[in-house]
Amino acid sequence: MSSSSLSPRRRIAAVTVLVPALVALALWAFAWPAARTAPRDLPLGVAGPAAATAPVEQRLERQEGAFALHHYADEAAARDAVEKREVYGAIAVTGQGVRLLTASAASPVVTELLQQAVAHRTAASGTPVTTVDVVPAAARDPRGAVLNTSVLPLALAGIGAGVAVTLLGLRGTRAVAALVGSAALVGVVAAALTHSWLEAVPGNWWAVAGTFALAALAMGAAVAGLAGLLGQAGIALGTLVIMLLGNPFSGASSAPEMLPEPAGAIGQWLPPGAGVSLLRSVSFFDGAAAAGPVLTLTWWAALGLGAVLLAGALKERTRDAEPTSERGLAPVG
Incomplete structure (x- = not known):
């Protein structure tokens, strides 16, 4: 109706x-x-001899369900794990005391949490604690505000592209070309602003631009594909998933493991969350842990563009079949 x-x-x-x-x-x-922001199985490393790390582990395990502990032989191995995004930080127990290894580039909020929940608790036992930021955030944006706030404009750009393609009546390969071209320009503009001008998202310029472009394409293609198959209901559904689920569930302002379950997991399967994770990887961690987000965004883009092509083909077939049907119903003689 x-x-x-x-x-x-x-x-x-x-x-x-x-x-x-x-x-x-x-x-x-x-x-x-x-x-409900709080740590939930937050990956955290513990490095050093088992006898020396046992008291630290006991204090951490008192916060039931807060941390998922990973054990490493020494500080060098723990530092390598932080740089590869296997853990958000690590506690290394050495002969000189305790070192708290953090990565504010992964999440300034988690870094502060670890300093409070780990360093202060350990300091209470009389053991000296030194904090080392292994992968620091950008000097021009130590709080990660630019990266966090980029999620909403990127979502709006993707949704806008999908809606525009639909309302302008573009179909098939023309719609695909418009979506790809728009996403490429979004990537260039976003990288120019965040990387070149604000200097808040470092790393390889083309990798940053490509990340922005892939995320925009995934969202734009999803909206356009749903619209092509479902009409106006598809636009509403795509906007709902990306804006009202993907945006707040992305974990951009904290971390996926800081969100209530299953919001954090859902967010990483949606383009905004995958886009933020990929942007952190290519900007600060030399591409470490980038495979998962790349696959997620690629699947969204491929399925969306495939739906656009399928919807265009179905409409072309329907349009070509209409004259034949009319001729079949016309009186003979």
């Missing part, structure tokens, strides 16, 4: 119910993760 066929009373009722429902959904999606 189309909206034009609804009576005025039903239209009023629909608006009256729909708007509060959307507000409730948005508040749930954004406020719930923010209000």
Whole structure:
């Protein structure tokens, strides 16, 4: 049933119910993760002899479910694990005391958490603690604000591209070309602003631009593909998934392991979360742990573009079949 066929009373009722429902959904999606931010199986390394690390592990394990501990033989191995994004930080027990290895580039929030939950607890036992930021955030953006706030504009760019392609009536290869071209330009503009101008997202310029472009393409293709198959309902569904789920569940402002379950896991399977994770990897960690996010974004882009091509082919077939049907129904003689 189309909206034009609804009576005025039903239209009023629909608006009256729909708007509060959307507000409730948005508040749930954004406020719930923010209000329940806490470590949940946060990967943390412990390095040193078993006898020396046992008291540290016991203190950490008292916070049940907060940390997933990984054991390393020495500080060098733990440092390597931090640089490869296997853990967010590590506690190395040495003869000179305790070293807390962190990576503020991975998450400034997690770095502060580790300093409070680990360093302060260890210091209470009388053991000296030294904090070393193994992979620091950008000097121009130590809080990671630019990277965190880039999620929303990128989501808007992807949704906007998908909606524009649909409303302009582009189909098939033309729609694909428009989506790819738009995503490429989004990548160039985003890299120029965040990398070249603000100097907040370092790393290889082309890798940063490619990450922005791939994320924008994944979101734009998803919206356009759903719209091609489902019509206006597809636009609404794509926007809902990307904006009201992908954005708050991305873990950009903290970390996926800091979000309530299963929000963190869901967020990493959606383009905004995968895009942020990939951007951190290529910008600060020389591409470490980039394979998962790349595959996620590539699947979204491929499935979305495939849906666009399929929808275009179906419409072309329907249009070509209409004259034949009409001729079959026409009277003979």
